[in-house]
Amino acid sequence: LSTVTEERRYRIGGLAERAGVTARTIRYYEELGLLGKGERTKGAQRLYSESDVARLQELIRLRDLLGLTLDELVELADAEEARAALRGQWADSATDDERAEIVDAAISIAERQLELVHARKQRLAQFADELTEKLGSMHERKAELDERRGGT
Amino acid sequence: LSTVTEERRYRIGGLAERAGVTARTIRYYEELGLLGKGERTKGAQRLYSESDVARLQELIRLRDLLGLTLDELVELADAEEARAALRGQWADSATDDERAEIVDAAISIAERQLELVHARKQRLAQFADELTEKLGSMHERKAELDERRGGT
DNA sequence: TTGCTCCTCACGTCACGTGAGGTGGC
DNA sequence: TTGCTCCTCACGTCACGTGAGGTGGC
Numbered sequence: 001l002s003t004v005t006e007e008r009r010y011r012i013g014g015l016a017e018r019a020g021v022t023a024r025t026i027r028y029y030e031e032l033g034l035l036g037k038g039e040r041t042k043g044a045q046r047l048y049s050e051s052d053v054a055r056l057q058e059l060i061r062l063r064d065l066l067g068l069t070l071d072e073l074v075e076l077a078d079a080e081e082a083r084a085a086l087r088g089q090w091a092d093s094a095t096d097d098e099r100a101e102i103v104d105a106a107i108s109i110a111e112r113q114l115e116l117v118h119a120r121k122q123r124l125a126q127f128a129d130e131l132t133e134k135l136g137s138m139h140e141r142k143a144e145l146d147e148r149r150g151g152t
Numbered sequence: 153l154s155t156v157t158e159e160r161r162y163r164i165g166g167l168a169e170r171a172g173v174t175a176r177t178i179r180y181y182e183e184l185g186l187l188g189k190g191e192r193t194k195g196a197q198r199l200y201s202e203s204d205v206a207r208l209q210e211l212i213r214l215r216d217l218l219g220l221t222l223d224e225l226v227e228l229a230d231a232e233e234a235r236a237a238l239r240g241q242w243a244d245s246a247t248d249d250e251r252a253e254i255v256d257a258a259i260s261i262a263e264r265q266l267e268l269v270h271a272r273k274q275r276l277a278q279f280a281d282e283l284t285e286k287l288g289s290m291h292e293r294k295a296e297l298d299e300r301r302g303g304t
Numbered sequence: 305t306t307g308c309t310c311c312t313c314a315c316g317t318c319a320c321g322t323g324a325g326g327t328g329g330c
Numbered sequence: 331t332t333g334c335t336c337c338t339c340a341c342g343t344c345a346c347g348t349g350a351g352g353t354g355g356c
Contacts, residue, residue, distance in 0.1 A: 008330085009330050010330080011330065011335075011336070012335090012336070012337095013335065013336080014330095021320095022320080022321080023335095023336085024319095024320060024321065024322085025319080025320065027337095027338095028319070028320060032319095041328080041329085041330070041336095042328080042329095043327065043328035043329070043336075043337080044327085044328085044336080044337060044338090045328075045329090045330085045335080045336050045337075046336085046337095047330065061275075061279060064219060065272070065275060065276055065279055067216060069318085069319095070318080070319070071318090096297050096300055096301050097301065099297055100294065100297045100298065100301065103290055103293055103294045103297065104294065106290055107287065107290050107291065107294065110283055110286055110287050110290065111287065113283055114280060114283045114284065114287070117276055117279055117280045117283065118280070120217070120276055121273060121276050121277070121280070123213075123217060124217055124269055124272055124273050124276065125273070127213060127217055127269055128266060128269045128270070128273070131262055131265055131266045131269065132266065134262055135259065135262050135263065135266070138255055138258055138259050138262065139259065141255055142252065142255045142256070142259065145248050145251055145252045145255065146252065148248055149248050149249065149252065160356090161356050162356080163309075163310070163356065164309090164310070164311095165309065165310080166356095173346095174346080174347080175309095175310085176345095176346060176347065176348085177345080177346065179311095179312095180345070180346060184345095193310095193354080193355085193356070194354080194355095195310075195311080195353070195354035195355070196310080196311060196312090196353085196354085197309080197310050197311075197354075197355090197356085198310085198311095199356065221344085221345090222344080222345070223344090
């Protein structure tokens with residue numbers, strides 16, 4: 001019945017589905033400090049917000065697409081803590097110098113990730129080239145056989 | 153001192169280095185049937201050929217770049233067995249119809265892999281886009297702060 | 305002979321999977 | 331009330347990591 005803080009909440013199953021993982025994975029990530037112990041219902045059920053969804057999806061992407069270990073994700077999360085703080089109360093009591101420092105750190109992190117993404121794309125492109133070439137020679141071999149079999 | 157079968161051999165450490173894995177991984181893959189128990193020296197040391205290097209590198213790429221599990225790699229290896237047979241003695245006693253069937257199967261496998269590679273590239277491209285956009289807005293924020301600090 | 309690399313167990317670890325037994329209702 | 335989803339242990343599994351103790355020399 002509050003009109004302002006009308007935000008959607010998910011239970012662990014909903015979050016899991018939206019991120020493409022299981023509930024177990026979410027509990028494990030919370031245990032490692034990757035997700036932070038948030039609100040609970042009286043029955044002790046975990047509740048998540050839309051920003052939790054985005055955060056988990058990001059973690060899964062870094063894990064699956066870039067192959068980062070959970071240890072590396074924890075490191076990264078610690079480093080990003082500063083960036084998240086920018087959007088919190090914390091930022092109100094910070095000086096512009098401090099804010100600039102935080103933004104610089106966040107930029108470095110994003111740039112590093114972009115490099116990793118490009119490196120992966122390179123390797124995938126090379127893989128695609130090799131597969132395409134292989135397919136070409138296999139099609140040749142096939143045509144040769146078909147000609148001999150069709151034997152006009 | 154043989155002049156024809158003059159092929160380079162690797163021990164497990166050499167193979168490991170060339171594929172970017174550890175010796176333990178190679179022994180484990182052999183245990184799973186992914187690598188096949190080949191020759192040994194009198195001292196029981198494993199010996200590998202250049203084609204073993206290529207094969208292992210391929211497996212590692214499928215694992216790292218496409219995220220296949222070892223179970224899936226075993227399946228794929230079983231399916232590819234036929235393709236490998238094309239290059240062996242086996243092929244000499246096969247009919248052209250059988251050869252064509254084998255090539256068709258091999259083509260299907262390669263096409264499937266190429267699809268997976270493209271799907272991954274798509275996801276990576278989207279990730280890159282989002283990171284680039286994020287970097288853009290962070291640079292804006294930075295410029296804003298710098299202006300306030302520099303305050304002409 | 306002395307290193308270095310290899311060998312085979314075999315237990316440890318990381319990132320979860322999978323019940324068992326029980327309670328709550330974003 | 332009846333399902334369904336959630337909860338907390340806690341043991342199992344996959345893909346290796348890491349010694350221990352020993353032998354070989356692509």
